[in-house]
Amino acid sequence: MIPTYFGKCKAIFIETIHKLKGSDKRKALAEIAKALGKGGQSIVAKEFTVSRNTIRKGRFELRGISIVDAFNARGRNRVEVKLPNLLTDITDVIDTQSQTDPDFGTTRLFTRMTVREVRKQLIEQKGYTDDELPVNQTLNNKINKLGYRLQKVQKAKPLKKIAETDEIFEHLKKVHDANKDKDNLVRISIDTKDRVKIGNFSRGGKSRNLVKANDHDFGGDYVTPFGILDLMRDHLELVLTETKAIADFMVDCIEAYWCKHYLHIKDTLIINADNGPENSSRRTQFMKRLIEFAAKHHVKVILAYYPPYHSKYNPVERTWGRLEQHWNGAILDSMDAVLGFAKSMTWKGKNPTVSLSDNVYETGVKVEKSIIITMKS
Structure with missing residues (x-):
């Protein structure tokens, strides 16, 4: 047996043999088996925890027969x-x-x-x-x-499903398929996240550092993120507002994004949205502002809404889960903290563009009936 020959050096000897690779290792194992004589192959296989087939290959190689290690051909x-x-x-x-x-x-x-x-x-x-x-x-x-x-x-x-749900999804797919290969087109997905409370409050996440939060979450300071997910560039833009995210705010964000990236370059814009109260096709102020935007910049705007109660299919909604996971465990006690965490999140390996809107928007704006009649005609 190997211990008979090497005693306390057995472990060192085995370790040294295993450091050899490929043909050198097989030849060394075959030499040892040959030196041990009858039964040597089984002894070497057991002591060195290798297969007897490996030792047989080594014996062929000792006779000058070449064996190629085709590791890249395995699997x-x-x-x-x-x-x-x-x-x-x-x-x-x-x-x-x-x-x-x-x-x-x-x-x-x-x-x-x-x-x-x-x-x-x-x-x-x-x-x-x-x-x-x-x-x-x-x-x-x-x-x-x-x-x-x-x-x-x-x-x-979804909690509910209306009779037209499948038809709306089918129409949505037709709109996307009919326009996906056009070079003059931009497709964005828009949505407003729930208000984020600012203060020394726990968000239910975990932190590697000891963080103490208040045992209540009362407070009157909020910020509302509005997201524009550019599906052509996989780019996310977040605009935060301390006021309500009303129709005027949304269209201002869309117009600013268009002017910054696509003005005089593209001429068609598809907007995916969830048909919420402020961006619904029934919200006259939203439609009025979109028409003004389209006329001003000579843009064809296509509104592609998801069915009621199915807003979670809207692609930009996926970014909110990433944002929540990113800043959970942190204390969002200031606007700088909210902006900092929003800027440091990643979407598809890239940081979003984040800004804070300092505009104050008046709520409850209504379009005059005479203008509504003109829009419909």
Whole structure:
């Protein structure tokens, strides 16, 4: 046995052999087995925790027979190597039918689509064949790694559903598909987050540092974030206001964003929104301001609303979960703290553009009936 020959040096000897790589290691193990004589191969395999096949290869190499270590040939290539556009196509298929967590407790996305439905849509929409697509288990793994959860999750279901919900989703998809390849077009998603209370209050998160917050959260200082998610550039812009996020504020933010990035470059703007009270197509002040914006800058504006009670499908909603996870555990006791944490969050690997609006907007603004008649005509 090896201990008979090496005694206390056994551990050092084994460690030294294992530091060798490839052919050198196999030849050394074969030499030891040969020196031990009958049964040497089994002894070496046990003591050095290697397979006897490794020692056999070493014996061939001692006789001058070359064995190539083709490590790069082991296993199968990932499906992305064979189908380089697959992950992008999966995202394109699923994304329009995915929503964020209604409570913003996670950044994962929830979808109503099964793996079989994703496979079917890849074949129908993207031109894949059933044979070239991977098996459903592999497809499921790829979808999970992209951040989508395919199981039905009770909390992700909307509370209500109107009769026209499916038709609205279908129309929304037609609008997106009809315009997605146009070079003159910009698509943005807009939404207002719930008001954020400013003060020495706990937000329920965790911190590596000891942070003490008040045992109550009474206070009258708030800030409301308004988000513009540019779906053409994967860029997020946040505008914070200490007043209510009314229709005039929203259109001012949209106009400022357009003038900063696309003025005289593009001529069509698709706005995804949730049909809330201030940005609804029934909100005359919002529609009046959009018409003025479109006429002033010669922009064609297309409003693409999500169905009622389905606002969580609006892409910008996904950024609120990222923001909540980012600043939970922190004390947002000043406007500087709110701005600092908002600026340091990341979306798709990039920091958002964050600003504070110092404009004061008058609430309850109504459009005169004569102007409404003109708008309708």
